[in-house]
Amino acid sequence: MLIALVVLIYGWWRQPGTPEELFQARCSSCHELRVERLCEFPPVLLPAIVEVMRREQGADEVISAEEALIIQHYLKEEFLCP
Numbered sequence: 001m002l003i004a005l006v007v008l009i010y011g012w013w014r015q016p017g018t019p020e021e022l023f024q025a026r027c028s029s030c031h032e033l034r035v036e037r038l039c040e041f042p043p044v045l046l047p048a049i050v051e052v053m054r055r056e057q058g059a060d061e062v063i064s065a066e067e068a069l070i071i072q073h074y075l076k077e078e079f080l081c082p
């Protein structure tokens with residue numbers, strides 16, 4: 001019982017894991033992950049795209065303000081184009 005609880009809380013706490021996983025999970029929920037398209041923009045503009053998705057395309061239903069910040073930080077600092 002205790003173990004089940006710990007596993008449950010751990011799973012909830014680490015979902016969806018890293019910022020990269022969060023980006024991949026959230027930004028592919030309406031369309032495929034558009035990495036090629038994203039890579040046509042200079043990296044400094046990538047965080048703004050997350051805002052546009054939330055404000056104009058309804059992504060605020062899927063991506064919370066807190067998650068948006070994590071994804072924006074990931075796109076600016078860690079995201080690598082293929």
Ligand code: HEC
Nearest residue numbers: 026027029030031034037038049050053057058059062071
């Ligand atoms: C609620 C649904 C939804 C979510 C979630 C979402 N998008 Fe979109 N996205 C759209 C719609 C609708 C369009 C415009 C129509 C199309 O191109 O399919 C679009 C278009 C785009 C485009 C193309 C813009 C262009 O000018 O070609 C990119 C890039 C993009 N989204 C990236 C993202 C990223 C990055 C995320 C995660 C932060 C994301 N989207 C999350 C709905 C969403």
